[in-house]
Every structure is written in C-alpha cells, then in structure tokens.
Amino acid sequence: MALCDVTEPSSLPPHLEVRNLTSMHGDVLIQHDLNFTVQHGDIFIVMGPSGSGKSTLLRHLVGLDRPASGTVRYEGTCIWGCGEVEREQIMRRIGVTYQSGGLWSSMTLVENVSVPLQRYTRLNSHEVRELASLKLAMVGLAGFEDHYPSELSGGMQKRAGLARAIALDPDLLFFDEPSAGLDPVTSRRLDDLILALRDNLGATVVIVTHELASIFAIGNNSVFLDPESRTQIALGDPKILLRECPIPTVHAFLTRGSDSNLLAPTRAVAAAPRAAFGQA
Ligand SMILES: Nc1ncnc2c1ncn2[C@@H]1O[C@H](COP(=O)(O)OP(=O)(O)OP(=O)(O)O)[C@@H](O)[C@H]1O
Numbered sequence: 001m002a003l004c005d006v007t008e009p010s011s012l013p014p015h016l017e018v019r020n021l022t023s024m025h026g027d028v029l030i031q032h033d034l035n036f037t038v039q040h041g042d043i044f045i046v047m048g049p050s051g052s053g054k055s056t057l058l059r060h061l062v063g064l065d066r067p068a069s070g071t072v073r074y075e076g077t078c079i080w081g082c083g084e085v086e087r088e089q090i091m092r093r094i095g096v097t098y099q100s101g102g103l104w105s106s107m108t109l110v111e112n113v114s115v116p117l118q119r120y121t122r123l124n125s126h127e128v129r130e131l132a133s134l135k136l137a138m139v140g141l142a143g144f145e146d147h148y149p150s151e152l153s154g155g156m157q158k159r160a161g162l163a164r165a166i167a168l169d170p171d172l173l174f175f176d177e178p179s180a181g182l183d184p185v186t187s188r189r190l191d192d193l194i195l196a197l198r199d200n201l202g203a204t205v206v207i208v209t210h211e212l213a214s215i216f217a218i219g220n221n222s223v224f225l226d227p228e229s230r231t232q233i234a235l236g237d238p239k240i241l242l243r244e245c246p247i248p249t250v251h252a253f254l255t256r257g258s259d260s261n262l263l264a265p266t267r268a269v270a271a272a273p274r275a276a277f278g279q280a
C-alpha cells in the first residue's frame with residue numbers, strides 16, 4: 001500500500017529520527033520499515049488500531065526494548081548503537097508515562113516522583129522532597145504529596161504519572177494512552193496540561209493515543225501504524241490527513257468509522273419524537 005505522506009518538509013535537524021525500524025516479538029513481525037522524524041516542539045501522535053504495535057514502538061523509542069533492526073536517533077545520536085552509558089544519558093533526558101499507569105502502589109506520590117531524582121541527581125533528601133512537591137504542584141496535585149496512588153481518582157493518577165515523567169525536566173516526553181478511561185472534560189484538561197508542559201519545559205512530546213479529540217486538539221504531526229500491512233501507511237498533521245488522506249483505514253480511524261454509518265442509530269434515537277419515550 002502506498003504511503004500517504006502530508007508532512008511539511010523541514011530544514012531543521014530533527015529531535016528524534018526513526019529509520020528502517022523493524023519490530024518483532026520473538027518470531028512474530030509487529031511492524032517493519034518505519035521511517036519518520038519528530039521535530040523540536042512537535043506534539044507527535046502515534047496512532048493506529050489496537051494491537052498494531054504502538055506501545056511496542058514506544059518501548060523502542062525510549063530505550064527499553066531493542067528493535068529487531070533499524071535506528072532511533074536523538075539529535076543524531078543512535079540510542080541503540082551507542083554504549084550503555086550513552087543510552088543512560090539519553091534516557092535521563094526522556095520522560096515516560098506508561099499505558100498501565102506505572103506508579104508504585106506502595107509509595108506515596110512524593111516518593112514516586114522522588115525516585116528519578118534520587119537516582120539521577122545529587123540533591124539531598126530535603127531538596128528531593130521540595131522538587132518532587134513542586135512537580136506535583138505543576139500538575140495540580142499540591143496537598144496530595146503523602147497520598148498513596150490507590151487513594152486517587154484515575155485522572156489524578158495520570159497526572160501523578162506525569163509529575164514523575166517531568167521530574168528531571170526532560171526535553172522529550174512520551175505518553176502511552178494518557179487519557180484512556182478518563183471522562184471527556186478530564187481528558188481535555190489533561191490535553192491542556194500536556195500543551196502547557198510542552199510550552200513551559202520547551203519539550204517535544206510523543207503521544208500514543210486513539211482519542212480523536214486529543215489527536216486533533218494537540219497533535220501537529222503523526223504516524224499511522226497499520227496492523228494489516230504491518231507498516232506505517234500515513235504521516236503528517238492529523239487534521240490534514242483527515243481532509244486529504246484517501247486510504248480507507250486511515251479515514252475510518254480519523255472519522256471513527258462514521259462514513260460507514262456507525263453513528264446512524266444514535267442520530268435516529270436523538271431525532272425520535274419525545275413521545276417515543278413517554279415524555280410528551
Ligand atoms: N511482551 C510481548 N510478548 C509477545 N507479544 C507481545 C508483547 N507485547 C505485545 N505483544 C504483541 O504485539 C502486538 C502489538 O502490541 P502493542 O501492545 O504494541 O499494541 P498497541 O498498538 O499498543 O495496542 P493497544 O492500542 O491495545 O494498546 C500485539 O499483537 C501483542 O499481542
């Protein structure tokens with residue numbers, strides 16, 4: 001299948017560059033020949049149907065799992081081609097929130113956010129607590145320092161995960177399904193928070209999501225992973241892809257399949273006379 005590429009060419013050096021990346025779990029091919037670049041300040045969306053390999057790709061990008069082949073470069077340095085020490089240095093500049101949440105349930109919020117500070121800085125315990133509290137305040141969780149994750153709502157847990165991801169002032173932030181399971185208003189607030197963090201930290205953001213509202217509200221670039229052909233089939237601003245991409249899979253995803261009349265029954269109910277519900 002031909003690639004639908006609506007990317008604006010840029011003469012600036014990319015922040016993150018993926019070349020010829022192939023992803024496998026054991027003998028099973030997940031994705032092959034992924035090629036895309038993320039510019040400084042981008043909010044780059046990794047999208048595609050469930051099981052297409054988005055979380056797997058994320059783990060290659062953040063240095064957790066080595067891809068079967070191909071390169072991932074941060075400002076020119078290949079995260080999988082360099083030694084352990086260099087990879088650790090790159091990973092220190094990356095903040096990640098995982099799909100499963102990933103907070104340590106036996107630790108309070110301030111202890112959770114302190115972990116990367118203790119590991120990677122020489123701050124004393126008082127300074128670590130101060131800085132961790134500041135990060136919690138940045139995501140609207142001031143006053144919850146000594147709460148345990150189980151004492152928080154889902155949205156608060158997501159924000160606590162964000163606080164931990166920004167502990168070391170990363171210049172690249174990765175989020176795997178940050179708004180999954182949240183109500184639309186909380187989800188919208190989380191989008192605003194991600195935008196604010198991008199602006200305040202001057203960071204680049206890569207988000208795995210299939211929340212259409214988020215994709216269109218904050219994404220300015222994207223890659224679409226296709227589970228059938230097991231490779232990327234679209235690249236570029238999701239709003240432009242929505243208007244211009246002729247590939248049915250991409251179009252159906254970006255319109256939530258509404259072209260195939262999935263929304264028709266809802267409209268029919270909404271348009272039904274009130275008498276039908278006995279409220280005339
Ligand atoms: N640790 C693993 N070992 C073997 N196979 C795996 C492993 N993790 C994921 N897979 C398989 O790889 C494929 C891609 O999984 P992945 O979690 O990357 O998909 P995804 O696009 O993130 O899906 P979702 O939208 O549901 O989160 C799936 O078929 C999955 O079963």
Ligand SMILES: [Mg+2]
Pocket residue numbers: 054055056099176
């Ligand atoms: Mg996933």
